[in-house]
Every structure is written in structure tokens, then in C-alpha cells.
Amino acid sequence: MNASSLRIPVDNPPAFLDGGAKQLLIDGKWVAAASGRTFPSYNPSTGLELDPCALGEEEDVNRAVAAARRALEGPWSQFKPRQRQTALLKLAQLIESNFDELCMLDTLDMGMPVSFGPYMKPVLLGTYEYCAAQALGLEGETLPNSVGGDIFSFTVREPVGVVGGIIPWNGPVFNATWKIAPVLATGCTLVLKAAEQASYSPLRLGELCLEAGIPPGVINVITGYGESAGAALAAHPGVDKIAFTGSCTTGQHIVQTTARTLKRLTLELGGKSANIVFADADRSKAVAGAAMAVFANSGQVCCAGSRLFVERSIFEEFTHEVAQLAKSLRVGNSLDPATQIGPLVSEEQLNRVTGYLAAGKEEGASLLCGGTRFEGNLAGGYFVAPTIFSDVRDSMRIAREEIFGPAICAIPFDDVDEVVRRANSTEFGLASGVWTTDVGKAHRIARRMQSGSVWVNCYNVLDPAVPFGGRKMSGYGSEGGRHQLDAYLNIKAVWINTD
Ligand code: NAI
Ligand code: MG
Numbered sequence: 056m057n058a059s060s061l062r063i064p065v066d067n068p069p070a071f072l073d074g075g076a077k078q079l080l081i082d083g084k085w086v087a088a089a090s091g092r093t094f095p096s097y098n099p100s101t102g103l104e105l106d107p108c109a110l111g112e113e114e115d116v117n118r119a120v121a122a123a124r125r126a127l128e129g130p131w132s133q134f135k136p137r138q139r140q141t142a143l144l145k146l147a148q149l150i151e152s153n154f155d156e157l158c159m160l161d162t163l164d165m166g167m168p169v170s171f172g173p174y175m176k177p178v179l180l181g182t183y184e185y186c187a188a189q190a191l192g193l194e195g196e197t198l199p200n201s202v203g204g205d206i207f208s209f210t211v212r213e214p215v216g217v218v219g220g221i222i223p224w225n226g227p228v229f230n231a232t233w234k235i236a237p238v239l240a241t242g243c244t245l246v247l248k249a250a251e252q253a254s255y256s257p258l259r260l261g262e263l264c265l266e267a268g269i270p271p272g273v274i275n276v277i278t279g280y281g282e283s284a285g286a287a288l289a290a291h292p293g294v295d296k297i298a299f300t301g302s303c304t305t306g307q308h309i310v311q312t313t314a315r316t317l318k319r320l321t322l323e324l325g326g327k328s329a330n331i332v333f334a335d336a337d338r339s340k341a342v343a344g345a346a347m348a349v350f351a352n353s354g355q356v357c358c359a360g361s362r363l364f365v366e367r368s369i370f371e372e373f374t375h376e377v378a379q380l381a382k383s384l385r386v387g388n389s390l391d392p393a394t395q396i397g398p399l400v401s402e403e404q405l406n407r408v409t410g411y412l413a414a415g416k417e418e419g420a421s422l423l424c425g426g427t428r429f430e431g432n433l434a435g436g437y438f439v440a441p442t443i444f445s446d447v448r449d450s451m452r453i454a455r456e457e458i459f460g461p462a463i464c465a466i467p468f469d470d471v472d473e474v475v476r477r478a479n480s481t482e483f484g485l486a487s488g489v490w491t492t493d494v495g496k497a498h499r500i501a502r503r504m505q506s507g508s509v510w511v512n513c514y515n516v517l518d519p520a521v522p523f524g525g526r527k528m529s530g531y532g533s534e535g536g537r538h539q540l541d542a543y544l545n546i547k548a549v550w551i552n553t554d
Contacts, residue, residue: 060103061163063390069156071259072163077108079115079278080261082122083271089114094279096254099166099398100388102435108254111279113287116246119275120293123217123244126272134242136191143187143239146267147180153263154179157228157256162389165224165253166397166437167352169390178517179232182535185519186236189540193241198548207551212544214242215319216295219288221281221309222257223301224250224400225355225459231257233534234298235264235274241543246275246294248285250301252400254278281305292316296543299323300357303457303528321532321542323357324525325457326485328506329478330360330514331468334369336490340512342376345463348488348514350384350441353399354408354461357529358486360514362454363443363465364474370467374445377463378423381441386429388436398437399460405437408460412442415453415462420444423465449477457483471500479505484527488514507533 061068071077076093078085086109093107109115134142150157158172195210220234231247238245249257261276277284285305289297289312296319299309306324313320330348332341348360365373387394399405405428412426425442442462447454454464468474478487486508489500501509507524510516517523517535524533532542 060098060101060105061390062101063388065159065390067155067159069159069163069255071156071160071255072106074106077106077255077258077278079109079111079119080258080274080276081115081119082125082275083265088112088279089118094251096164097401098163099400100390100433100436102402102437105163108278111277111284113283115277115279116284116287116291119246119277120217120288120291122272122275123246124293126270127214127216127244129270129272131242131244131270131273136193139239139242140187140190142267142269143183143190143236146239146264146269147183147187149263149267150183150260151180153259157259160255160259161227161253164255165227165400166389167226168394168397170392170394171352175229178519179228181519182232182236185535186240190240193540193544195546205553207553209549211547211549213547215543215545216243217293218243218245218543219291219294219297220245220247221285221288221297221299221301222247222250224253225352225357227253227256228260230300231260233300235260237540237543238274239269241540243543244273246277246288248288249276249278251278251280286312289313290315294318296320298532298542306530319542322530323532323534324485324528324530325459326357326359326483326525326529327362327455327457327481328358328360328483328486328488329362329364329481330488331364331474331478331490331500332366332369332373333489333491333493333496334366335492337492337512338373338376341490342373342380344488344490344512344514346377346380346384346441349463350381350396350461351515353396353439355400355404355459356515358508358515359459360486360488361458361463362478363463364468364478365465367467367469370465374423374443374465377465378443381424381443384441386431386438386440387433396441396461398433399439400437402437404459405439408439408458408462411453411456411458411460412439412462415444415447415451418448418451418453419446420451420453420464421446425461449480455481471496475500475503479503482528483525485525485529486510
């Protein structure tokens with residue numbers, strides 16, 4: 056690792072970054088890409104290069120899928136539920152003891168502020184622990200039938216097979232975990248395609264899987280670009296299921312690609328979530344709730360509450376308070392422990408987000424704060440100042456499309472029916488928020504929201520026992536919760552004629 060790419064000295068630079076090119080993890084071994092090529096990786100706080108990664112392409116995907124297929128039929132297939140549980144728990148322990156390093160990799164690679172680590176720890180470890188518990192309970196059913204004779208029928212649930220996981224860059228440790236843990240719980244195997252902007256922590260997690268005693272080939276990690284490595288994985292006839300998290304456009308692409316082999320598919324896509332604040336809300340919670348529903352992780356969160364509907368009687372005052380808070384947030388190098396808002400992941404993302412900011416201004420929205428690239432002493436990094444738009448019409452691009460940056464559209468409303476209708480009139484359906492002290496109103500609105508999650512008097516809360524997933528253009532299938540493993544299992548009906 057090149058120390059100057061950090062700019063802020065760190066006590067614990069990740070040993071994983073040793074200055075060499077990171078390789079692919081296939082069949083339990085580190086291997087170079089078949090082409091021998093690599094691609095660069097950047098620290099978004101500085102714009103400077105970090106260790107490059109192997110440029111995985113179709114041939115590498117083929118090797119990884121072959122390894123995953125062999126592993127599916129090898130010693131892994133003999134692992135009893137309890138052994139899979141033990142492996143998951145051992146992995147959780149290893150992640151805990153290497154937690155700072157994993158967080159530091161995400162901090163350097165995609166700009167997650169180092170101060171966020173402690174917040175993610177319980178959900179991250181809990182995901183492995185929850186899946187470990189679920190590994191013991193993959194029962195089938197005995198089913199009374201009405202056919203003649205004496206035929207006994209029952210079901211068994213079996214691993215779907217080789218899973219292709221394709222993940223984005225906005226939370227690499229998390230996104231990788233949401234694919235790895237269910238695969239291990241169900242006895243599937245995985246080829247994980249890391250996002251090209253943030254490859255390190257998925258690779259390191261793959262290495263920890265080996266350390267946890269999970270056989271080689273069960274978890275393979277490929278780095279490389281979406282249109283080559285990702286597309287090859289989605290198209291591969293030897294892959295039984297794709298679990299994708301990312302943009303709608305790529306999700307649609309994958310639907311088409313996977314149609315050719317009819318493999319199973321789950322999609323966790325984008326959003327344009329409504330966060331609704333009523334005049335009776337507890338202001339001491341709602342102001343920070345409205346701000347951090349969007350500014351956390353610099354707005355690079357699929358469920359960001361980016362359409363902030365505020366009841367008209369408090370609109371001016373409330374949005375002013377959110378803007379004051381926004382202005383007080385400390386934007387900085389992600390390695391600085393005082394940083395609250397880090398950079399966007401890449402120059403491309405910076406251009407995309409500033410493009411939206413310009414479009415908002417052109418369409419006539421006004422700015423309460425932010426609205427530009429944030430440079431200060433941070434030139435070189437990809438920072439955007441926390442932004443709040445007012446005078447937003449529902450038809451504006453900034454109110455309809457996922458910006459995936461630290462930008463709020465503040466919109467006044469007058470009554471419940473109106474705000475529910477406007478909140479739901481989006482192509483997306485991932486999440487929504489409601490802030491009110493009226494319990495009845497909270498329940499009634501929660502029932503009416505067309506989204507996979509509804510947070511009342513809180514936002515962005517996740518737990519392994521509670522499902523998270525979308526509807527409409529936000530995708531299908533959910534991660535977390537009692538039913539999450541269904542997408543990784545086939546049901547087989549067995550009929551036994553006992554006559
Ligand atoms: P993306 O959806 O293209 O990338 C996500 C993953 O898919 C990456 O691993 C990528 O390599 C892979 N991929 C790309 N094209 C593929 C293909 N044809 N076949 C198979 N895999 C493919 O998202 P990208 O380009 O990184 O970000 C663009 C925008 O998408 C963001 O500005 C944001 O609005 C949105 N996005 C939303 C996310 C969410 O969780 N809602 C996550 C990431 C991006
Ligand atoms: Mg990077």
C-alpha cells in the first residue's frame with residue numbers, strides 16, 4: 056500500500072494491502088486473472104491509487120463456477136446442519152477479531168467513514184449468527200394426500216446449487232455478507248463478483264471463510280468489471296441462481312440475461328424512499344432522523360429517505376433545522392475519526408451526483424444548503440456538501456430518480472391522503488419513513504405504504520431477524536428474516552408407495 060494515498064496516518068494499516076496486486080480467490084487459492092491483467096483501485100478521499108486488483112473476465116468466471124460446482128459435490132455436501140452452523144459461528148468470530156481491518160478496507164476502498172464501524176458490527180456479526188441458527192431448521196413437511204392406495208408424501212428442501220452473487224460498492228462488507236451467510240446456511244456454493252470500485256473486503260471475507268474451515272471452492276471471489284465478469288456470471292449455464300444487489304438498469308439487464316438459462320433470481324435494487332414528517336412529530340428525533348436518513352454514507356444507501364415530505368405548517372421551520380444540522384456535519388477524509396460525511400465512491404459517482412444537483416437547479420428547485428462539490432482542503436477527493444433542495448415539484452428528475460448522493464428533496468404536504476398518494480407515486484418500493492407521535496396515524500400510514508420496509512420514528516434500522524427487500528422496481532426477494540433462505544433452497548416432493 057502506498058502510504059501517501061492515505062494522507063492521514065493510520066495506526067493500523069490493513070495488512071491485506073501489502074502493495075502487490077490482489078488476486079482472485081478460486082478454489083481456495085489466490086490466482087492471477089487468466090489474462091494476467093489488473094485494474095486500478097482508488098481511495099475516494101484522496102483520488103490516489105491503492106493496490107490494484109486482478110481483472111477477472113469470462114475465463115476466470117468459468118474457472119470459479121467449475122470450482123463451485125466441484126465443491127457442491129465434494130466434502131461440503133457431507134457437512135451436516137450442525138457443521139454448517141459451527142462454520143458460520145467460527146466465521147463470525149474471525150470477522151469479529153478482524154473487524155477493524157475489514158472496516159479499514161471499506162474506509163480506504165469506498166470511503167465509509169471510519170467512525171461508522173461500531174454501528175455496523177452488531178448487524179454484521181448478527182447476520183452470520185442468525186443464519187447459523189437457521190442452518191439447523193431447514194425442514195420439509197409431511198403432507199397428507201388424497202390419492203388412492205397407500206402413498207406417503209413429504210418434502211425435503213435442498214440447496215439450490217451454485218449461486219452467483221453480484222454486489223455493489225456502497226457497503227461491501229455488508230453486501231458480501233448478505234450473500235455469503237445464506238449460502239453457508241443452506242449448503243450452496245458461491246461465486247461472488249465484487250464491485251469494481253470496492254473489491255478488498257469481499258476478498259478478505261473469502262479468505263476468512265477458508266480460515267473458518269469452509270472447504271475450498273465453497274466461497275470464490277472474482278474481481279473485475281460488470282459488463283465482463285458480472286455479465287459472464289449472470290449468463291453462465293452452470294450457475295443455478297443469481298443474487299443481485301445494485302442499480303435498476305443492471306438488474307433489468309440481468310433479468311434478460313438469466314432468462315436464457317431460467318436460473319433463479321433475487322434482486323435488491325434502488326429506491327426513492329419517502330420520509331414523511333407530521334407537525335406532531337417529536338422534533339428532537341425527527342430533525343436528525345430526516346438528515347441522517349439521507350446523509351449517512353453520503354447518501355449512497357439504497358433505502359435513503361431522499362424525498363422528505365414535511366407537513367406545511369412546520370415546513371419552513373423544520374427544513375431550516377435540518378439545513379442547520381446539515382451545515383454542521385463534518386465532511387472529511389474517511390480516515391479522520393471526526394468525519395461524519397465521507398466522499399462519494401468514485402469520480403464517476405461524483406459526476407453523476409453533481410449532474411443531478413445541476414439538473415435540480417435548472418428545473419427550478421432552490422437550495423437550502425450545499426448543492427456543489429465540496430473542496431475546501433479536500434481537493435482530489437470526491438466530496439459533495441450535504442444538500443437540501445426546496446421548491447421541488449414531484450415531476451422533477453431530482454424527485455423521481457435515485458441520486459445516490461447526499462441530497463434531500465424537501466416537499467411540503469397538507470393532508471394524510473395526499474402525502475400517502477404522492478409518497479407511493481414512484482416506480483420504486485423499497486422503504487419509507489413516518490414521523491408522528493400519533494400511534495393510530497402511524498399504523499394506518501404504515502399499512503398504506505407500498506414499500507418493503509416502513510420505519511416509524513426511526514430510519515435505516517436493520518436487523519438480521521427482520522426482512523429487508525423491495526417491491527415494484529426496487530426488486531424482489533428479501534434479505535434477513537425467517538424466509539430469507541427460501542431463495543437458496545429448492546423444494547422436492549417425494550412420493551413413496553408403501554403398498
Ligand atoms: P451497477 O448496478 O451497475 O453495479 C452493481 C454490480 O453489478 C457491480 O458489481 C457491477 O460490476 C455489476 N454489473 C454491472 N453491469 C453488469 C452486467 N451487465 N451484468 C452483471 N453484472 C453487472 O451500479 P453502478 O454502476 O456501480 O452504480 C450506478 C448507479 O446505480 C448509482 O449511481 C446508484 O444510483 C445505483 N446503485 C444503486 C444501488 C442500490 O443498492 N440501490 C447500489 C449500487 C448502485
Ligand atoms: Mg476504491
